[in-house]
């Protein structure tokens with residue numbers, strides 16, 4: 001028992017026993033609002049400079065955001081100037097609304113209106129903190145005192161908008177009871193309703209009520225209950241757009257967002273990859289792609305996720321962790337053997353069944369849908385199994401190793417991983433393959449070979465003749481034989497070189513393109529003296545010679561103690 005935990009006051013959830021959200025589904029995209037350039041930027045060690053903010057803004061527009069919070073222009077001269085540069089430089093498309101944040105304080109609101117002059121579409125987003133804790137320790141005010149701040153702010157916002165009528169700017173309003181989730185719900189409803197009334201909200205001209213989970217305080221279901229409770233109790237509900245603004249203190253920002261959408265939220269504020277104060281804001285990329293994998297169009301375009309991540313990392317100087325959903329460098333990589341095997345089988349199944357659906361175990365999304373089709377999905381380390389090495393040989397080098405051969409090559413790769421103690425790159429896997437199967441010419445190598453067919457009168461079957469020279473530990477042995485096919489003919493010749501005790505088990509072949517060159521690959525499995533089974537591989541332009549080389553590869557491997 002650790003008594004240290006007793007200093008924390010457990011969260012008191014709102015009571016909503018007849019909640020309906022658990023039975024709902026997310027069926028359409030919410031309105032997305034990026035707060036990267038405000039909440040995200042404000043949390044950076046080095047906030048973005050003008051160039052970086054402009055580049056980031058363009059990215060957000062390209063991704064499809066129609067509402068973008070661009071800053072807190074009354075907070076600093078830099079923020080003010082960046083906003084002016086966006087407006088005066090005509091960077092804001094007509095269908096994009098910029099949003100500016102301001103505390104509900106008179107001089108700051110006035111400065112904010114000055115800062116947005118000339119913009120086409122603007123959301124004035126004002127806020128004050130309403131939570132029990134902030135009222136007690138920061139503002140030292142009762143509920144009425146907090147309502148007075150919000151209502152005075154709303155009054156001024158409305159007055160300044162009306163005074164600017166005819167300027168060509170379309171104003172909309174957003175009010176945030178900051179620290180909403182730490183606020184008594186009836187009080188949150190009351191203050192928001194009074195703000196709506198003061199602003200003159202109507203169904204045609206609704207106010208955005210943004211309900212922040214400023215600091216995550218409890219499990220995501222409690223936030224969803226608060227959202228459903230709020231929506232049910234808000235008078236004139238149609239005159240409001242319900243927005244959520246989750247943070248990630250407990251690591252459940254994505255879950256809070258998804259459950260709050262079930263609970264009726266219509267709009268989501270967040271950032272790319274969850275940048276933002278402390279543990280960050282909600283990661284919009286994850287929520288949007290989660291929707292995508294459920295067949296719901298998120299109406300944001302993340303089809304080039306690496307490009308998005310590169311710009312994000314360059315501008316913010318933050319790093320997207322390797323295991324971040326969808327965007328992390330390792331998000332689509334499987335090291336474990338059983339996972340690699342299942343992915344491999346999933347690919348095969350899709351190829352063979354021509355299924356129109358994505359049905360690959362361990363990959364919740366097709367990497368190609370986020371522009372990552374070329375990366376190695378399967379990587380090889382000591383945890384990887386037989387399927388992984390075969391996958392690399394197939395996908396990277398075009399060798400379709402027969403199933404029976406997977407364990408044999410897998411074991412070779414495993415030994416090398418254990419020896420090096422690190423991951424093997426695909427080229428290293430190929431080098432191992434060549435060393436083990438293709439470049440093995442001791443003790444036996446063919447120095448000359450010829451096949452020819454002889455028709456047999458009265459029979460449809462031909463006789464195949466083989467003649468060649470075998471190099472055996474440096475000396476040359478001439479061979480001459482015949483059989484009912486090239487493999488049989490060559491096998492029959494082996495005895496002349498003193499090679500005894502091998503029998504043929506399986507054979508497969510395919511063509512392989514290496515650059516402009518096309519070759520045949522033959523995989524031969526033999527039973528060696530003593531009964532052990534062993535594979536050999538041969539490549540040549542001519543399939544007969546490839547087969548002969550495959551036989552010698554298997555024999556050489558056995559003679560060299562490879563099994």
Ligand code: KIV
Nearest residue numbers: 127176178179212214
């Ligand atoms: O997290 C928060 O509560 C905020 C508000 C200013 C909306 O960022």
Ligand code: ZN
Nearest residue numbers: 039212214245
């Ligand atoms: Zn925030």
